[in-house]
Amino acid sequence: MSNDVNKESALFPTYARYPVAMVKGEGSWLWDDQGNKYLDFMCGLAVTNLGHAPKPVRDALTKQLGELWHVSNLFHIPQQEEAARLLTAHSCADAVFFCNSGAEANEAAIKLARRYHSQVLGSGRHEIITFDNSFHGRTLATLTATGQDKVKEGFAPLPEGFRYVPFNDGAALEAAIGERTAAVMIEMVQAEGGVHEADPAFMHLLRKLCEQHGLLLIIDEVQTGMGRTGKLFAHEHYGLEPDIFTVAKGLGSGFPVGAMLAKAKLREAFGPGSHGSTFGGTPLAATAVLATARTIIGDDVPAKAAEAGAYLSAQLRERLAGNPLVKTIRGKGLLIGIECTQPVGDWVTAARERGLLVVTAGPNVIRLLPNLLITRAEIDQAVATLCGVLAEQAQTAATQA
Numbered sequence: 552m553s554n555d556v557n558k559e560s561a562l563f564p565t566y567a568r569y570p571v572a573m574v575k576g577e578g579s580w581l582w583d584d585q586g587n588k589y590l591d592f593m594c595g596l597a598v599t600n601l602g603h604a605p606k607p608v609r610d611a612l613t614k615q616l617g618e619l620w621h622v623s624n625l626f627h628i629p630q631q632e633e634a635a636r637l638l639t640a641h642s643c644a645d646a647v648f649f650c651n652s653g654a655e656a657n658e659a660a661i662k663l664a665r666r667y668h669s670q671v672l673g674s675g676r677h678e679i680i681t682f683d684n685s686f687h688g689r690t691l692a693t694l695t696a697t698g699q700d701k702v703k704e705g706f707a708p709l710p711e712g713f714r715y716v717p718f719n720d721g722a723a724l725e726a727a728i729g730e731r732t733a734a735v736m737i738e739m740v741q742a743e744g745g746v747h748e749a750d751p752a753f754m755h756l757l758r759k760l761c762e763q764h765g766l767l768l769i770i771d772e773v774q775t776g777m778g779r780t781g782k783l784f785a786h787e788h789y790g791l792e793p794d795i796f797t798v799a800k801g802l803g804s805g806f807p808v809g810a811m812l813a814k815a816k817l818r819e820a821f822g823p824g825s826h827g828s829t830f831g832g833t834p835l836a837a838t839a840v841l842a843t844a845r846t847i848i849g850d851d852v853p854a855k856a857a858e859a860g861a862y863l864s865a866q867l868r869e870r871l872a873g874n875p876l877v878k879t880i881r882g883k884g885l886l887i888g889i890e891c892t893q894p895v896g897d898w899v900t901a902a903r904e905r906g907l908l909v910v911t912a913g914p915n916v917i918r919l920l921p922n923l924l925i926t927r928a929e930i931d932q933a934v935a936t937l938c939g940v941l942a943e944q945a946q947t948a949a950t951q952a
């Protein structure tokens with residue numbers, strides 16, 4: 552596929568697309584329309600957590616395709632009930648709302664927090680504290696919640712009621728809580744924002760402050776959820792429970808679906824007519840969730856991700872130790888960032904041209920998001936390719952200096 556096609560595209564140019572068109576995916580591998588093969592360490596941005604076309608999900612969806620695709624949420628949808636039961640049985644949540652994306656899940660969380668305060672508590676509080684460098688989505692409310700100016704440019708007026716605090720800064724958080732504060736919304740690992748982990752001491756202070764001030768804790772697990780960090784949900788690493796959390800990316804193995812999960816006390820805030828989605832949790836979407844979640848839970852995929860992540864991080868640390876372009880390697884499970892001393896965009900391109908797909912997280916960070924069933928041999932191959940690219944870049948930089 553050539554660049555000319557992009558120039559004539561009838562699509563909005565919202566993405567600076569790579570000049571590559573993929574036509575087939577299987578496990579850890581993708582093939583483009585020229586027959587080139589790629590080792591996929593980006594997974595559609597943490598979506599295909601079980602690899603491409605995983606058999607249990609493919610089989611379940613194929614069967615469901617022959618039975619029923621869509622029915623309104625005005626009907627009982629057994630697959631949706633069952634998917635919700637599975638997710639609540641394996642998390643701290645008691646109730647689930649299905650939607651179609653991460654932004655929609657976060658939008659639902661924001662609405663639920665506001666409505667709980669207004670309809671259930673009658674507190675009159677509506678403000679939500681979020682964090683600098685966060686990413687919560689592209690709808691008006693979720694881009695406002697996002698702590699990055701670049702996603703807001705040109706979209707004013709933005710909804711009111713959001714306030715931003717530096718990530719991992721307990722004193723700033725405490726100072727920002729006021730009489731209008733209703734909730735705090737946070738990622739356990741800021742993924743788009745550069746792969747920055749929430750500090751455990753900070754998270755425990757945050758949980759404590761939420762108790763003290765009657766605030767809801769909303770955790771955005773859109774990227775970190777479904778085993779990505781080595782636990783089913785990343786907040787499990789911290790031994791604390793959110794009041795609300797959201798998932799989407801890895802939830803349906805690539806079938807577009809999101810979910811907002813919450814504690815029982817929040818159930819009554821979302822009564823009939825309060826919120827909805829035509830496509831949320833249709834038989835097809837719920838089948839994708841059910842098959843994905845059953846596989847991830849039944850095969851203890853989070854433990855496999857933890858093990859593979861430890862191996863990948865160790866290999867990277869060892870092989871990149873002397874590379875002057877590499878500042879730090881960080882992350883949790885199979886959400887790993889390599890922070891470099893300069894912009895990494897061209898290096899990501901160089902890796903792709905050698906058959907390895909990785910992605911950036913901010914200008915200077917290379918982000919690795921392989922599927923959670925990635926093998927050691929595949930990790931070795933990816934590490935060899937990436938370290939080769941970075942070694943060459945370091946050499947080029949040295950000759951230029």
Ligand SMILES: *Cc1c(COP(=O)(O)O)cnc(C)c1O
Pocket residue numbers: 651652653654655657686687688689738742743771772773774775799800
């Ligand atoms: C990707 C992402 C979103 C937005 O999800 P969409 O499905 O693109 O709407 C929200 N929060 C986090 C943490 C994400 O990584």
